[in-house]
Amino acid sequence: MPHISLNSDDPGIRGLFRFRPETARPLNQLAEVLLRGESTLTRGERELIAAYVSGLNECRFCCSSHSAFAAAQLPEGMELVEQTLADPAGAPIPEKIKALLAIAGAVQRSGRAVTEDLIVDARREGATDIEIHDTVLIAAAFCMFNRYVDGLGTFAPDDPAAYAAMAEVIVTAGYAREAAPAEQQSR
Numbered sequence: 001m002p003h004i005s006l007n008s009d010d011p012g013i014r015g016l017f018r019f020r021p022e023t024a025r026p027l028n029q030l031a032e033v034l035l036r037g038e039s040t041l042t043r044g045e046r047e048l049i050a051a052y053v054s055g056l057n058e059c060r061f062c063c064s065s066h067s068a069f070a071a072a073q074l075p076e077g078m079e080l081v082e083q084t085l086a087d088p089a090g091a092p093i094p095e096k097i098k099a100l101l102a103i104a105g106a107v108q109r110s111g112r113a114v115t116e117d118l119i120v121d122a123r124r125e126g127a128t129d130i131e132i133h134d135t136v137l138i139a140a141a142f143c144m145f146n147r148y149v150d151g152l153g154t155f156a157p158d159d160p161a162a163y164a165a166m167a168e169v170i171v172t173a174g175y176a177r178e179a180a181p182a183e184q185q186s187r
Contacts, residue, residue: 002153011155042074099124102118
């Protein structure tokens with residue numbers, strides 16, 4: 001049960017966005033740029049970073065939703081996402097992504113936990129400065145999103161199909177659609 005009256009049955013951050021559309025708009029625009037904008041990292045890889053950080057933060061809604069979003073955009077699907085969340089170092093993902101996940105995990109603990117060694121490792125695996133920047137920003141943003149969702153006690157569905165349905169919308173329409181006022185979405 002949410003800590004405040006949201007006047008919406010939407011789960012997780014979606015209910016919070018309906019409650020305060022004026023704050024939803026810039027947060028969705030940030031997610032759109034970070035997770036779907038131009039990048040040398042695929043959309044699936046960026047969603048995987050978001051899911052990983054959300055899992056470390058034990059944010060069930062964000063981890064489940066971004067896991068579904070990653071799975072929908074990675075050829076190996078949910079099996080790869082689950083392997084990565086359980087054991088990023090042993091998962092069958094590129095070494096560059098493993099190095100970026102190590103940076104994301106450090107950010108989740110503390111921005112100061114990002115060491116020069118982590119950056120050197122990522123660069124050695126081919127990560128660019130923009131990829132390192134975006135990984136740090138994705139991790140930092142998802143720490144905020146996770147605390148927003150859990151700090152207000154939002155609802156997280158148990159049914160994986162609910163997250164798969166959300167993934168379909170995000171994959172086809174993106175986060176910017178979520179930023180549009182509700183009356184525009186129904187047209």
